[in-house]
Amino acid sequence: MTRDSPYDRVIRLSDRRRGSAGRSGSSACLPGGEVLQEALPVHAADASATALILASLSGARRPVLWVADRMSRRENGLLYTPGLRRLRPFGSILHVEVNHPRDVLWAMEEGAACGGLSAVVGEIHGAPSVLSFTATKRLALRAEASGVPVWLIRSADPAELSAARARWRVSARPSDAHPHDPGAPGGPVWEADLFRARARPPGRWKVHHDPSASEPADRLRMVSRSADGSLEGDRAERSDGTRT
Amino acid sequence: MQKDRTVPGHDVPVVLATDGTHGPVVHAASAAARARDVHIGARVADAQAIHPDLHVEPADPDGDAAMLDRLALWARRWCPWTARDGAEGIVLDTTGAAHLFGGEAALLRDMADRFAMQGLTARLAMAPTRGAAQAMARHGAAFGICAAGEVEKAIAPLPVGALRLDAETVRLLDRLGLRTVGALGAVPRTALMRRFAGLAADRNPLVLLDRATGRLPDPLNAPADRARRIVRTRLAEPVMDAAPHLAELAARLCTDLSEAGEGARLLRLTVYRIDGDCRSSDVATACASRDPDHLLRLLHGRLDRIDPGFGFDLLTLEALRVEPLDAGQPGLDGARDPDADVSALLDRLTARLGPDRVRWSAWRQSHVPERVERRVPALGAVPADPPDPARERPVRLLDPAEEVRVIYAVPEGPPARFVWRRVEFDVLRREGPERIAPEWWRDRPGTRLRDYYKVEVRDGRRFWIYREGLAQDGRGGAPRWFLHGAFA
Numbered sequence: 035m036t037r038d039s040p041y042d043r044v045i046r047l048s049d050r051r052r053g054s055a056g057r058s059g060s061s062a063c064l065p066g067g068e069v070l071q072e073a074l075p076v077h078a079a080d081a082s083a084t085a086l087i088l089a090s091l092s093g094a095r096r097p098v099l100w101v102a103d104r105m106s107r108r109e110n111g112l113l114y115t116p117g118l119r120r121l122r123p124f125g126s127i128l129h130v131e132v133n134h135p136r137d138v139l140w141a142m143e144e145g146a147a148c149g150g151l152s153a154v155v156g157e158i159h160g161a162p163s164v165l166s167f168t169a170t171k172r173l174a175l176r177a178e179a180s181g182v183p184v185w186l187i188r189s190a191d192p193a194e195l196s197a198a199r200a201r202w203r204v205s206a207r208p209s210d211a212h213p214h215d216p217g218a219p220g221g222p223v224w225e226a227d228l229f230r231a232r233a234r235p236p237g238r239w240k241v242h243h244d245p246s247a248s249e250p251a252d253r254l255r256m257v258s259r260s261a262d263g264s265l266e267g268d269r270a271e272r273s274d275g276t277r278t
Numbered sequence: 279m280q281k282d283r284t285v286p287g288h289d290v291p292v293v294l295a296t297d298g299t300h301g302p303v304v305h306a307a308s309a310a311a312r313a314r315d316v317h318i319g320a321r322v323a324d325a326q327a328i329h330p331d332l333h334v335e336p337a338d339p340d341g342d343a344a345m346l347d348r349l350a351l352w353a354r355r356w357c358p359w360t361a362r363d364g365a366e367g368i369v370l371d372t373t374g375a376a377h378l379f380g381g382e383a384a385l386l387r388d389m390a391d392r393f394a395m396q397g398l399t400a401r402l403a404m405a406p407t408r409g410a411a412q413a414m415a416r417h418g419a420a421f422g423i424c425a426a427g428e429v430e431k432a433i434a435p436l437p438v439g440a441l442r443l444d445a446e447t448v449r450l451l452d453r454l455g456l457r458t459v460g461a462l463g464a465v466p467r468t469a470l471m472r473r474f475a476g477l478a479a480d481r482n483p484l485v486l487l488d489r490a491t492g493r494l495p496d497p498l499n500a501p502a503d504r505a506r507r508i509v510r511t512r513l514a515e516p517v518m519d520a521a522p523h524l525a526e527l528a529a530r531l532c533t534d535l536s537e538a539g540e541g542a543r544l545l546r547l548t549v550y551r552i553d554g555d556c557r558s559s560d561v562a563t564a565c566a567s568r569d570p571d572h573l574l575r576l577l578h579g580r581l582d583r584i585d586p587g588f589g590f591d592l593l594t595l596e597a598l599r600v601e602p603l604d605a606g607q608p609g610l611d612g613a614r615d616p617d618a619d620v621s622a623l624l625d626r627l628t629a630r631l632g633p634d635r636v637r638w639s640a641w642r643q644s645h646v647p648e649r650v651e652r653r654v655p656a657l658g659a660v661p662a663d664p665p666d667p668a669r670e671r672p673v674r675l676l677d678p679a680e681e682v683r684v685i686y687a688v689p690e691g692p693p694a695r696f697v698w699r700r701v702e703f704d705v706l707r708r709e710g711p712e713r714i715a716p717e718w719w720r721d722r723p724g725t726r727l728r729d730y731y732k733v734e735v736r737d738g739r740r741f742w743i744y745r746e747g748l749a750q751d752g753r754g755g756a757p758r759w760f761l762h763g764a765f766a
């Protein structure tokens with residue numbers, strides 16, 4: 035048993051992810067711990083959810099199945115693979131582009147049962163009736179049976195009921211300072227708000243992405259923005275200082 | 279290059295051209311072209327200068343050979359031994375087959391009719407030996423039939439080139455005054471043997487003459503017929519639903535395939551309906567497979583696309599394309615092969631959604647963003663690593679780019695405020711421009727260049743916007759602004 039929080043909250047050892055020992059709590063809350071997770075982009079046409087998911091999968095070398103329905107392709111744009119080099123240096127992406135959300139769910143279920151994939155990502159725009167609680171429950175059970183991480187990007191969705199094991203609200207934040215040009219956008223920064231989770235406490239994090247880190251697990255740096263006191267923020271900042 | 283696919287009429291002289299040492303030469307000529315004295319081997323430029331209306335098409339020797347091979351297999355409807363003969367012929371061994379068609383003359387007439395039905399003209403001849411038959415077909419009268427003891431007499435008037443000698447030997451015989459096969463046959467054999475002892479058998483005039491007259495054996499080496507992997511189920515009563523019978527069909531087909539050491543790449547399920555019609559559905563696999571459960575799952579997805587009509591009483595399942603597949607040794611730990619899992623997933627997705635919906639990315643050398651990436655059907659392609667672009671590229675790309683309305687423009691650089699999808703955005707930070715010029719070898723004339731900027735708006739979203747064209751570049755009015763993608 036370790037004390038991980040200023041509020042005497044006891045966190046079980048199994049909740050701590052590998053590699054987090056001896057480091058700040060920031061990497062313990064990386065997305066990807068649960069099997070079925072949802073990302074809800076706050077704004078339209080915001081690539082931050084896509085980028086966060088791909089960055090969290092960056093270490094896996096096997097193919098990723100990416101399924102998108104017609105509306106999300108129109109509203110959010112197509113996945114543009116030349117731009118993913120910084121987020122996900124290895125592994126190819128199998129694109130499945132279908133018209134109806136029903137086919138997205140079917141293809142995701144097929145992919146979730148396939149152990150040869152490193153992840154399955156589905157995109158559904160709006161809140162269609164086929165994306166019900168039962169559908170997400172089926173998906174979660176299928177994913178838990180095989181252990182393949184499954185992500186669902188629900189754009190323009192008012193957080194309908196879902197059986198996802200962790201639900202994130204993701205939005206872009208003003209970027210880091212550019213190293214050479216003060217007027218230019220720098221490294222990407224996102225805000226990840228874990229508002230529902232089964233096995234961990236919810237929270238909000240500011241996520242920095244640093245493609246130059248050698249270890250894929252170190253590329254995402256999460257700084258807590260939870261409203262629960264300054265101690266959390268202090269600790270995160272101190273750990274950043276020691277790491278860099 | 280857009281090819282003109284209209285077929286020219288019979289009166290238009292058409293030639294096929296191949297590359298020669300000094301430019302294209304005539305490879306083959308149509309009857310209308312031959313009537314105008316266009317020779318095989320003449321230069322296309324010369325022929326076009328003489329006949330300006332000459333229609334020239336590129337020749338396709340490989341395609342011709344493949345077509346002849348298929349035609350030779352089709353010709354097994356007349357006799358079991360057929361083979362392609364050189365680049366422009368088919369040879370059939372009709373021993374013991376002619377009486378089935380009412381005699382040799384009737385057999386030749388039947389062949390001529392059936393070739394004509396396919397739109398092909400054929401010169402046909404029949405002789406006791408292969409050499410005599412090919413010589414008569416190419417150089418003798420049409421529909422020549424040579425009886426058993428008359429081979430020498432039949433081929434005597436033909437030129438010596440009819441024996442398939444090479445040009446050098448023909449020229450030598452010509453100098454010796456031996457212009458016909460008959461003249462060659464009249465020369466004492468010892469003299470010919472001495473003179474051409476150094477030549478290989480397939481160029482030696484004496485050997486070829488002996489083969490044509492039957493003194494030397496000249497057997498036909500017919501390629502073996504491709505084994506068909508097909509299983510059938512006959513039903514006592516017509517049924518409407520194929521699903522209960524598929525498991526048995528798939529199991530039998532997989533047994534056949536495993537005995538032959540093969541795996542199926544393309545399957546066809548056909549139902550023969552009681553109204554005499556048949557319906558079929560094809561299923562492809564990403565890698566060779568003979569797993570009955572996997573094939574069954576693929577076929578189940580296709581059943582709703584087969585119209586059973588009033589019922590059917592015969593089902594066939596055929597492996598149209600097979601590949602060698604050795605039996606694999608499963609690991610002792612019971613772990614599944616991840617590559618096999620992925621290819622099985624590809625098969626299932628493709629069978630249900632269609633090959634144009636399940637795709638890998640492929641890349642092209644281009645600077646225009648929407649041209650760099652294209653998608654290729656996942657069946658039959660292998661995934662490749664993406665290129666490493668010199669500049670940062672967005673994660674998502676809008677295709678086509680969407681026009682934005684500029685509210686507050688600045689003279690140099692991106693707009694400070696713009697409207698996209700009815701929302702107003704304030705640009706706080708910007709980077710650029712990156713100029714991408716049109717590719718004149720691909721684009722329409724008048725395509726404008728693009729200046730790309732990465733801009734960050736107030737809430738943190740990072741967009742890729744571009745200005746199309748410059749003011750007063752002579753390619754349209756005022757430049758327009760487009761939003762093309764979103765960065766991470």
